[in-house]
Amino acid sequence: xxxLIGGLCFPAAASDFTVRTVGALPPPASGGVxxxxxxGAFIGGIGDQIVVAGGSNFAQGAPxxxxxKQFEDAIYLLTPSGGAYKCExxxxxKLPAGIAHGCAAAAGRSLYCFGGLxxxxxxxxxxxxxxxxxxxxxxxxGELPAGFRPAAALxxxxxxxxxxxxxxxNAFWRFxxxxxxWIELAACPGAVRSAGSAFAAQHNGRENAMYxxxxxxxxxxxxxxCSDVWEYLPVHDKWQAKGDVTVGGKPTVVMHAAAVxxxxxxxxxxxGDDGRELLHRAALERVIGEAATPQExxxxxxxxxxxxxxxxxxxxxxxxxxxxxNTWVSLGEARTGFPAVSxxxxxxxxxxxxxxxxxxxxxxxxxxxxxxxxxxxFGWGNYSVIIAxxxxxxxxxxxxxxxxxxxxxxxxxxxxxxxxAAGISIFATALSAITFISxxxxxxxxxxxxxxxxxxxxxxxxxxxxxxxPFFRKLNVASAYQYLEQRFSSPVRYLASVFFCFFMFARIxxxxxxxxxxxxxxxxxxxxxxxxLMGLVTIAYCTMGGIEAVVWADVVQGVILVGGAxxxxxxxxxxxxxxxxxxxxVAVTDDKFNILNFAFDLTQPVFWVTLVGGLANxxxxxxxxxxxxxxxxxxxxxxxTKKGLWLNGFLSxxxxxxxxxxxxxxxxxxxxQPELLSVGMSNTDSIFPHFIMCRLPVGIAxxxxxxxxxxxxxxxxxxxxxxxxxLTEDFYRRFRKGATDKQAMGFARLSGIVVGGLGLLxxxxxxxxxxASLWDQFNFFLGLxxxxxxxxxxxxxxxxxxxxxxxxxxxxxxIVILLIVNSYSNVSFLLYGFIGLxxxxxxxxxxxxxFGRGK
Numbered sequence: 001x002x003x004l005i006g007g008l009c010f011p012a013a014a015s016d017f018t019v020r021t022v023g024a025l026p027p028p029a030s031g032g033v034x035x036x037x038x039x040g041a042f043i044g045g046i047g048d049q050i051v052v053a054g055g056s057n058f059a060q061g062a063p064x065x066x067x068x069k070q071f072e073d074a075i076y077l078l079t080p081s082g083g084a085y086k087c088e089x090x091x092x093x094k095l096p097a098g099i100a101h102g103c104a105a106a107a108g109r110s111l112y113c114f115g116g117l118x119x120x121x122x123x124x125x126x127x128x129x130x131x132x133x134x135x136x137x138x139x140x141x142g143e144l145p146a147g148f149r150p151a152a153a154l155x156x157x158x159x160x161x162x163x164x165x166x167x168x169x170n171a172f173w174r175f176x177x178x179x180x181x182w183i184e185l186a187a188c189p190g191a192v193r194s195a196g197s198a199f200a201a202q203h204n205g206r207e208n209a210m211y212x213x214x215x216x217x218x219x220x221x222x223x224x225x226c227s228d229v230w231e232y233l234p235v236h237d238k239w240q241a242k243g244d245v246t247v248g249g250k251p252t253v254v255m256h257a258a259a260v261x262x263x264x265x266x267x268x269x270x271x272g273d274d275g276r277e278l279l280h281r282a283a284l285e286r287v288i289g290e291a292a293t294p295q296e297x298x299x300x301x302x303x304x305x306x307x308x309x310x311x312x313x314x315x316x317x318x319x320x321x322x323x324x325x326n327t328w329v330s331l332g333e334a335r336t337g338f339p340a341v342s343x344x345x346x347x348x349x350x351x352x353x354x355x356x357x358x359x360x361x362x363x364x365x366x367x368x369x370x371x372x373x374x375x376x377x378f379g380w381g382n383y384s385v386i387i388a389x390x391x392x393x394x395x396x397x398x399x400x401x402x403x404x405x406x407x408x409x410x411x412x413x414x415x416x417x418x419x420x421a422a423g424i425s426i427f428a429t430a431l432s433a434i435t436f437i438s439x440x441x442x443x444x445x446x447x448x449x450x451x452x453x454x455x456x457x458x459x460x461x462x463x464x465x466x467x468x469x470p471f472f473r474k475l476n477v478a479s480a481y482q483y484l485e486q487r488f489s490s491p492v493r494y495l496a497s498v499f500f501c502f503f504m505f506a507r508i509x510x511x512x513x514x515x516x517x518x519x520x521x522x523x524x525x526x527x528x529x530x531x532x533l534m535g536l537v538t539i540a541y542c543t544m545g546g547i548e549a550v551v552w553a554d555v556v557q558g559v560i561l562v563g564g565a566x567x568x569x570x571x572x573x574x575x576x577x578x579x580x581x582x583x584x585x586v587a588v589t590d591d592k593f594n595i596l597n598f599a600f601d602l603t604q605p606v607f608w609v610t611l612v613g614g615l616a617n618x619x620x621x622x623x624x625x626x627x628x629x630x631x632x633x634x635x636x637x638x639x640x641t642k643k644g645l646w647l648n649g650f651l652s653x654x655x656x657x658x659x660x661x662x663x664x665x666x667x668x669x670x671x672x673q674p675e676l677l678s679v680g681m682s683n684t685d686s687i688f689p690h691f692i693m694c695r696l697p698v699g700i701a702x703x704x705x706x707x708x709x710x711x712x713x714x715x716x717x718x719x720x721x722x723x724x725x726x727l728t729e730d731f732y733r734r735f736r737k738g739a740t741d742k743q744a745m746g747f748a749r750l751s752g753i754v755v756g757g758l759g760l761l762x763x764x765x766x767x768x769x770x771x772a773s774l775w776d777q778f779n780f781f782l783g784l785x786x787x788x789x790x791x792x793x794x795x796x797x798x799x800x801x802x803x804x805x806x807x808x809x810x811x812x813x814x815i816v817i818l819l820i821v822n823s824y825s826n827v828s829f830l831l832y833g834f835i836g837l838x839x840x841x842x843x844x845x846x847x848x849x850x851f852g853r854g855k
Contacts, residue, residue, distance in 0.1 A: 016373045017318060019334045022348070023085035023367035025052065025076055025355050035059055037355045037363030038072055042099075042113040043343035044106035045352075046131050050078035050085070050345050051111045052354050053129055053136075056100035063361040064305045071098030071119050075129065075136050078367060080348055085367050087354075093136040099123050101195070103153040104343070105160045107177045112141065112160055114150040114175075122149065126175075145173060145182050152199035154210065156234060161185075163212055165194040168219070172232075186237050188230050192217040197226070198259035200267045205324040205445030205684065209233055211267055213321070214245060214254030216275065223282050225275040227251040229321070245269075246328045247319065257315070258344035258353050262372065264684045265324045265445075266677075268331075270353060270370065271315040271338030281307050281360070311359045314340045318370070320679050324445055325667065327674035339364055374680045378523045378693075382702030389560070389706040390537050393553055393713065397541025400549040407744050410546035411478040411725045412633050417551050419640035422631045423647030425554035425718075429627060430648075431561060431655070433515035433712035439656070440688040443663025444670075447594040449605045453830065454656040456614035461649045464622045465642050467797055472629055473638045479729035480629040480793075487796035489804040495811065496789055497730040500626055501755075503785040504723040508716060508759025513766045514685070515712045519705065521678075521686040523693055527767045531760060534712050539756035542717040543724075543749045547634055550717045557710035564707030565658050568688075571696055572665035577672050586668045593664070603826040613830035616837050620790040627722035666691055716756070724752040787836020788814045794837065795844045802844050805851040810844025 027036050038055025045051075053075040061067030075090040102116025102123065113127040128139040144150065148171055150164040160175045170187040190212075197215030201208060210232040217224045229242040244251035257272025284304045291297035316333040339356025346352075350371040358364045404410045417425075442450050475483055481500070485493035516530035542550050576583045587593055597606040622628055622645075635641045666687055670677050678690050692704040728748045733739060739747075788811040795802045795810060802810075817839045821827055827835070 016375065017331055017334075018371050018373065019336065019338075019368055020371075021366045022083070022352070022369045023078060023087045025087050025365040025367070026089055027365075035062065035067070035361075035363055037365040038100070039339075039341035039355070039357040039363055040101035040116070041072075041342070041355065042102060042104035042111060042116075042127075042129070043345065043354055044104050044111040045345040045347050046106055046109055046111060048080055048347070049131050050347060050352060050354060051129055051131060051136065052076040052078065053104075053111070053113065053127075054095050054099040054102075054116065055355070056098075056117075057363045058361055062308070064308045067361075071100050071117065073098045075138075076354075077131060077134065077136065078352070078354060085348070085352070087367060088134065090131075090136040091134050093138060095127065095138065096125070097123070101341075103150050103162065103164075105153040105155040105162075107155045107158060107160055110177070112153075112175070112177060114153055114162060115144055115164075128177075141177070142180055145184070148173065149194065151193065151195055151215070152197045152212070154199050154201055156201050156208070156210070161210060161232075161234070163188065163193075163197065163199060165192060165217070168192065186239060188212055188232070188239050190228055190230050190239075190241065191224060191226050192219070193226050194218070196255035196273075198254060198257050198267075198269055198272075200259045200261045202261040202265060202267050202323045203445075203684075204231065205265070206447075207233060207235055209323060211242070211321065211323065213259060213267070213269065214257070214272070216253075216255050223275075223279060225253045225255065225279070227253045231323075242326050245319070245321075247317070247330055254319075256340040256357075258338065258340075258342050258356075260344040260346055260351055262320075262346070262351070263679055263681045264686075265322050265681070266679050267321040267323065268344070268351065268370075268679070269319040269321065270344060270351075271317065271334075272340055273314050277307065277311060277360075308360055313337045313359050314357070320674075322670075322674055322677055324684070325671040325674060325677075327671055329675045329677075331679065334370075339366075339368070344370075372680045374521075374678055378525060378702075378705075379698055381698040382705065385699055385702030386533075386706050386709065389709065390533065392556065393537055393541050396553045396556070397544035397549045400545030400552070403548060404544075404546040404745070407478070407728065407741055407748060409548070410745060410748055411630070411721075411729075413546070413548045413551065415634060415636045417548065417634040419635050419644040420647055421551055421555050422635050422641070423644035424558045424651070425551040425714075426628055426631050426644065426648040427651045427655075428554040428558040428561065428711075428714040429631075429718040430621065430652070431558075431711055432511055432715040433708050434511060436561065436565075436659070436708055436711040437515060437518050437685050437688055439659040440663035440666055441685045443592070443660045444666040444687050445663075445684050447592050448660050448664075449594060449597055449607075450610055451595050451656065451660055452607060453605070453610040453614035453617075454652065456611065456618050457652045458649045459615060460618040460622055461645050463619065465645060468623045468793070469632060469638065469641060469645075471797060472632050473641065476633055477729070478630070478633070479726050480624070480626050481726065481730055484792055484796065488792075488807050492792065492804055492807050493730060495808070496624075496792055497726050499785050499789060500726055501723055504627075504719050504755065505759055505762065508719050508756065509762035509766060511712050511715050511719070512760060512763035515708055516763070516767070518683065518686045518689050519708065521682055521689070523689065523705065528764060531763045531767065534709055534716065535756060535760035535763065538713045538716040539720060539753055539760070542721050543752035543756070547630065547721055550721050551631070551634065553717060554714045557714040560703070560707050560710045561714075562655060562658075564704045565655070565662060567700060568692065568696070568704060569658060569662050569665060571700075572662065572669055572691070575673070575695060576665065576668050583665055583668045586671065587664045590667070590671075592667055602831065603828055605828060605830060609828050609830050612834050613828070613832075616787070616790075616834035617830075620786045620833050620837065624786060624789040624793050625722075626726055627718040630718075630722050630725060662688065669695075716759075719759075720752050720756045723755045724748045727751045727755070787818070787833050788840050790833075790837050791840025791844065794841050798841075799845060799848075801848045801853040803848065803851060803853065806844045806848040809847040809851070810840040810842075813843035813847075814840035 035058045041055030042053040058067040073095040078085045099116040104113045111129040116123045124143045126141040130137045147166045150162045153162045172185045172187045174183045193215030194217045198213040201210045212230045215226045227244045253275040255273045258270045262268045288300045316337040318331040342356030350369045354367045481496045516527045520527045732747045814836045
């Protein structure tokens with residue numbers, strides 16, 4: 001296998017970067033021009049501007065030539081202008097004194113500046129700099145905690161976290177810009193570091209974290225240099241060691257390097273000082289102080305001067321730390337190097353590093369921008385596979401168009417679809433492209449904690465078969481919501497139908513948009529092209545061929561999905577050192593198989609949350625979702641439907657294992673080969689498509705991308721057909737009493753086109769916005785809209801006393817409760833379905849004692 005794979009042609013996918021100068025700071029306010037630029041300034045991005053305040057320089061000459069360090073009070077504003085930055089002194093604005101070598105973080109519309117050094121000593125003040133046009137308002141926000149000397153700061157969730165030292169030990173504080181309060185937190189337990197540490201926040205695959213990297217400390221005249229990395233978890237107020245900065249297999253000291261979080265999992269570290277020459281100069285200075293004669297001291301000072309003047313500049317290397325796999329890689333070297341003792345700001349389509357120190361004692365006024373380039377070439381070999389797949393889907397629609405002459409055939413397939421095809425269709429519909437992408441991403445970023453959520457299907461199938469299926473089969477109606485009219489009243493039916501249609505519009509847009517976004521990130525295929533291809537082809541075949549085309553397309557798509565997943569897993573394991581056993585060893589060591597987390601925490605996907613949430617969500621899908629229920633009546637008898645449901649359940653288990661295993665294999669693969677990771681990956685959900693593009697051969701990569709298309713289109717086709725069914729049966733036939741079956745068929749096809757078209761347009765609209773938390777919002781609305789529908793069916797089937805008014809009370813009450821839960825708690829969205837379902841049923845039942853028994 002290794003020989004076979006090694007001989008195949010792989011598509012190109014890599015990260016690269018360029019550095020260019022986009023501006024320069026004006027001469028320092030002190031008027032010196034021999035050494036322009038500043039180091040240790042307060043720097044931060046506010047809107048589209050960058051503030052640079054204070055800093056130190058040797059404006060009148062180098063320190064080895066007698067130049068004295070000067071502390072600046074000037075404030076500069078950097079404003080984007082035609083691909084560069086206009087760098088100007090802020091009008092009528094200065095710091096209260098010359099200050100440098102503190103730390104700063106931007107929060108809201110202001111830059112908060114902490115501590116630092118002045119010509120008179122340490123500064124204890126906290127200054128707030130707020131840009132106002134071409135000027136900056138300077139305010140104060142109190143003082144630092146007693147004895148605390150800040151060294152590094154970052155903003156997180158409207159608060160600022162600051163590492164520093166107090167009484168010769170590490171200290172860590174949180175500052176609230178709103179209240180001005182300071183709260184002392186757990187200090188880093190590692191070696192003391194009073195200066196030079198990089199500090200950045202990033203998601204580690206499980207939760208948001210902060211990373212303290214390298215640094216230095218001076219004690220009793222001795223320099224202590226740090227190469228280690230410490231991770232801080234703000235939710236738990238806990239630090240944990242993450243090993244050393246490792247380049248080329250060796251621990252590397254990193255000091256005074258600019259660092260910034262980038263993409264969905266990386267922290268970029270720009271240059272810095274490795275400390276070797278610093279230690280050499282410190283040793284010379286110590287020997288000079290111990291020289292026996294003036295001549296010896298002068299000779300040593302000459303060596304020290306040569307050490308300064310002969311310095312070739314700080315590191316030119318751009319390092320990337322990946323928080324999920326805890327690995328380091330070098331992205332290469334910049335031709336001119338990176339300035340140290342500066343700050344990196346994500347702005348202008350790249351990372352801006354203003355001014356700084358390029359060699360010991362030498363500043364630069366230049367403003368650099370670093371641009372990360374992600375190259376991905378999809379190629380015609382892959383395109384041809386996708387085109388062939390889309391043509392097959394169109395062919396299925398054309399084949400069945402002649403067989404759909406009645407609404408019974410269009411909506412129910414004449415009840416002639418084999419039970420096994422219906423079962424595969426339900427399975428393929430449930431496995432959307434979002435699932436295809438996100439399950440491996442969850443296992444890659446965290447562990448198997450979500451596994452139980454997928455296992456609950458087998459617990460739900462007996463309940464559906466025993467209690468719900470008899471009602472749907474007995475009524476034999478195209479729309480599931482017709483049952484609600486017979487059990488309650490027509491207003492309840494209309495309520496359910498309207499909510500279902502709104503939910504479908506949203507789901508169609510999301511199922512089109514999110515996979516397109518992930519594919520665009522790694523393949524380079526335009527987002528709009530992905531949306532249009534999937535949307536238009538799906539609309540065409542499902543409106544031409546009806547439910548039969550949908551089901552048989554699902555069968556083909558199900559085969560592609562499973563086959564593609566298996567092929568990916570084979571290539572993944574082949575690319576892992578040690579193969580399958582090597583993967584297991586690494587995954588066990590890193591606790592990636594964790595399933596049974598019995599902690600009682602309703603905010604995290606622990607065992608109880610995934611079990612209860614999974615049961616509720618599966619129950620909702622199989623008892624109130626028209627796109628699933630419609631399959632129940634496409635089979636000729638109840639026995640066939642039961643077999644189809646069991647087949648779907650038994651298919652779901654091994655497929656879930658495969659997808660979770662893919663996620664684990666992705667983690668081990670990229671932990672062993674971190675250089676293959678995309679630094680600019682904007683979302684962890686893109687990790688599986690990224691592997692497909694960077695490691696699967698041309699053609700096979702196209703097949704796997706076609707599998708993602710398949711996963712999306714199987715869900716889309718079911719959504720479009722089921723919505724057309726509801727619109728036709730629950731509204732058109734109801735309000736167009738004299739309509740013929742032929743007219744209803746025409747409306748069904750037209751409504752499918754309109755529904756699909758509206759969903760497609762909504763997906764295109766979403767693509768124009770920067771919506772970081774779209775998936776979380778979708779899951780909230782999923783629980784909000786579908787739990788009430790499930791509650792209506794549960795009230796109707798399991799009780800006799802609940803009537804129309806009580807059903808309405810339960811439905812509306814569940815929405816109110818979910819809105820309250822979402823606004824005032826951190827409960828996991830996995831429980832929204834259960835909360836909505838339980839509250840709907842309970843409120844409906846209790847209100848029946850007020851409104852009376854149903855009739």
